[in-house]
Amino acid sequence: MQTPQLWSSVVVDARLWNKCDVSAAALLDLLQFSLERGGEHHLNLEVYVVVQHHNAIFQLLSQHARRWKTAIIWGKDVDHGLRACRGNLHRLEKLSLAGKWKAVDVFQHAPRLREMTYRGAEDGLPIMPWKQIT
Incomplete structure (x- = not known):
């Protein structure tokens, strides 16, 4: 249980929380526990958010943005919750987005991002580092 690698994959499906x-508070505590156990x-990540919980979920996940690999x-409307990730996505290599992402620039500075x-x-496409994506 103390091995950080065991905690390297986290799935959050807030569609099921209600x-x-x-309680949502207990589920957030479990998420925080899982993230802390992963160390560095x-x-x-695999995250499905709903408006009711997205701020709290992304507040926790953003604290670990430096660790995101995939x-x-x-x-929908998750750009506000992800702003704290801006400039901290140095390990991010692979990204999959669905929903409304119009004008989100959080992923623009992810130097290892190659797959998206x-x-x-189409009008909801986020700002991306297109030249480096293969």
Whole structure:
């Protein structure tokens, strides 16, 4: 349980939180615990957010942005929650986004980002470092 690598993949599906017997506060505590257990090991994220919980979830995840290696993020209007990640995505290599991301520039300064998938309206495409994406 003390091995950071065991905590390197985190899945957060907040779409289910309102249907769960556990409170959102307890689920956030579990997320924080999982992130802390990962230490400085790289982090692979799969995150499905809903408006009700996205600020709290991204506040926690943003504190670990320097560790993100891969990220799959689904949601709407999440740009505000991700602003703290700007300039801290040095390990991010692979990114998949779905939802509304219009004018989001958080990922523009991710020097290792090479692979990107986007699902959404063309006018919602985030600002990306297109020249380095293969």
